Amino acid sequence: MKNILIITAHPSENGFTHKIAKKYFDIRKKLGDQVDIINLYKTKYKQNFFSFENKQYKNKLTREQKYFQKKIFLADRLVFIFPIWTGDAPSILKNWFDWNITPRFAFTYSHGMVKGLLKGREVCVITTLGGSVFLYKIFGLYGAIKTIWKRFRIGFSGMNLKKMYMFGGFDTGFVKRDKILKKIEKIALK
Numbered sequence: 001m002k003n004i005l006i007i008t009a010h011p012s013e014n015g016f017t018h019k020i021a022k023k024y025f026d027i028r029k030k031l032g033d034q035v036d037i038i039n040l041y042k043t044k045y046k047q048n049f050f051s052f053e054n055k056q057y058k059n060k061l062t063r064e065q066k067y068f069q070k071k072i073f074l075a076d077r078l079v080f081i082f083p084i085w086t087g088d089a090p091s092i093l094k095n096w097f098d099w100n101i102t103p104r105f106a107f108t109y110s111h112g113m114v115k116g117l118l119k120g121r122e123v124c125v126i127t128t129l130g131g132s133v134f135l136y137k138i139f140g141l142y143g144a145i146k147t148i149w150k151r152f153r154i155g156f157s158g159m160n161l162k163k164m165y166m167f168g169g170f171d172t173g174f175v176k177r178d179k180i181l182k183k184i185e186k187i188a189l190k
């Protein structure tokens with residue numbers, strides 16, 4: 001049995017990424033896994049924009065940080081499901097990383113090198129795109145997004161980005177929603 005934490009970041013209940021998350025959730029539940037979906041817009045542990053006056057912020061964790069860090073710590077797999085906004089994740093998700101992937105919990109420095117403390121957790125990223133994935137690939141945007149996630153958001157803390165999936169055409173009329181959900185069934189089984 002795996003412990004799977006799904007994080008979504010879409011303000012509307014009609015956002016397609018919620019349907020993807022629900023599909024992923026259902027498939028893994030059927031397999032007997034412990035699965036949680038956290039919608040960052042709806043959770044009672046919603047976090048304001050990250051801010052601090054001095055480095056004291058590193059010492060005193062908020063109630064929300066404690067909640068999320070426990071969830072991360074207990075997870076074998078984290079799945080981030082979100083739309084691409086202005087070439088990246090919605091800011092509420094970036095804000096979640098700023099708050100919760102903190103020094104001493106997620107990473108430390110040793111001999112001038114960063115040392116990830118969350119090793120052993122695998123990560124899957126699933127995104128939707130208004131435009132074309134093909135164009136994102138030829139203009140290097142796909143690779144840029146993947147590098148940011150793999151090396152910084154995920155790799156920095158020792159976690160392993162196993163796979164990133166991007167589904168496009170949502171705003172150009174070329175999207176096949178049913179086909180995507182069928183693919184998610186296969187992806188969730190991996």
Ligand SMILES: Cc1cc2nc3c(=O)[nH]c(=O)nc-3n(C[C@H](O)[C@H](O)[C@H](O)COP(=O)(O)O)c2cc1C
Nearest residue numbers: 015016017083084085086087128129130131170171
């Ligand atoms: C603020 C905002 C920024 C967006 N930026 C991009 C973008 O940079 N590239 C792109 O292809 N689509 C962009 N989109 C389109 C979304 O990616 C697309 O609408 C979404 O993935 C479709 O899912 P939804 O119907 O569930 O919202 C943007 C949408 C919004 C609301």
